[in-house]
Amino acid sequence: MKKITTLSISALASAMLLMTGCSTNNGSQETAAQSVSITEQSSASEKVGYSLGFMMAEGNKEAVKDLNLDTFEKGFRDGYEGNDSALTQEQMQEVLMTYQKEQEEQFAKDMQTKATENKTAGTAFLAENAKKEGVKQTDSGLQYKVLKEGTGKSPKATDVVEVNYEGKLIDGTVFDSSYERGEPIEFPLNQVIAGWTEGLQLMKEGGKYEFYIPSDIAYGEAGNAGIEPNSTLIFTVELLKVK
The missing domain is CATH 3.10.50.40 (Chitinase A; domain 3)
Known part of the structure; x- marks a missing residue:
C-alpha cells in the first residue's frame, strides 16, 4: 500500500505542477471540494481522494504559494476526466517555464x-x-x-x-x-x-x-x-x- 501511495502522489504532484500555470488569483467562489466533509466513516474512495489531495498540496504549497485552487481543480478535473484542455501542451509548458523563471529571479533578488x-x-x-x-x-x-x-x-x-x-x-x-x-x-x-x-x-x-x-x-x-x-x-x- 505504501508503494502504491507513493507512486500515486508522485504522479499527481507532476499533474499539479503541470496545471498550476493555468491559475489566476480570484479564489472567491466556494468550490464543490470545499463543501465535502471527510470523516473516518467516509468511504474508502473518498478517503483515498482526500488523502492524496492533502498530501500533494502540503508537499507543494511552498513551491507554488499563489496557487488558485479553483482553476487548479478545473484543470485537474479536465485532465483526469479526459476533457479537452483549455491550453495546448506547448502553452502550458511555456506558462510553467515562465513562472519558474520568474520565481527563481525573484528568489535571487530576495536573497x-x-x-x-x-x-x-x-x-x-x-x-x-x-x-x-x-x-x-x-x-x-x-x-x-x-x-x-x-x-x-x-x-x-x-x-x-x-x-x-x-x-x-x-x-x-x-x-x-x-x-x-x-x-x-x-x-x-x-x-x-x-x-x-x-x-x-x-x-x-x-x-x-x-x-x-x-x-x-x-x-x-x-x-x-x-x-x-x-x-x-x-x-x-x-x-x-x-x-
Whole structure:
C-alpha cells in the first residue's frame, strides 16, 4: 500500500505542477471540494481522494504559494476526466517555464536583498559589540568573550573536540543547540566554519566562551539551513574534551 501511495502522489504532484500555470488569483467562489466533509466513516474512495489531495498540496504549497485552487481543480478535473484542455501542451509548458523563471529571479533578488541587509546589520552589531566589557577581537574579525576559563588542554585544528553549544542570530533567534538535544557533539575542528576552527583553539578544556562570528568566517553569502546569507552569528560554546 505504501508503494502504491507513493507512486500515486508522485504522479499527481507532476499533474499539479503541470496545471498550476493555468491559475489566476480570484479564489472567491466556494468550490464543490470545499463543501465535502471527510470523516473516518467516509468511504474508502473518498478517503483515498482526500488523502492524496492533502498530501500533494502540503508537499507543494511552498513551491507554488499563489496557487488558485479553483482553476487548479478545473484543470485537474479536465485532465483526469479526459476533457479537452483549455491550453495546448506547448502553452502550458511555456506558462510553467515562465513562472519558474520568474520565481527563481525573484528568489535571487530576495536573497541578495537579505544578504545586503544582513551584512549591514552584522557590521553595525560587531562595531557596538566590540565596545563592550570583556569582548576581544582577533585579526580575522572574530570577537569572543570568556565566560569561564578552562584549565585543560587547547585543541589544534586537526583535533576532534567534544562540545556543548548554542547558536543564535543577532536578533536572538536560536537556530541550533546541543543543549536542546540533550547531548554534546563531537567533530573534527577543521571541518566546521572558520570562526569555530579559530575560536575553539583559543579555549582550554572546561572553558566556556561566547563567540561573535562575522559572516565571512561563518556561512557567508551561501547561508545555511535556518541561516540567511551574510548572517553574523553568536555561539556560546563549552569545550568539554579534546580528543
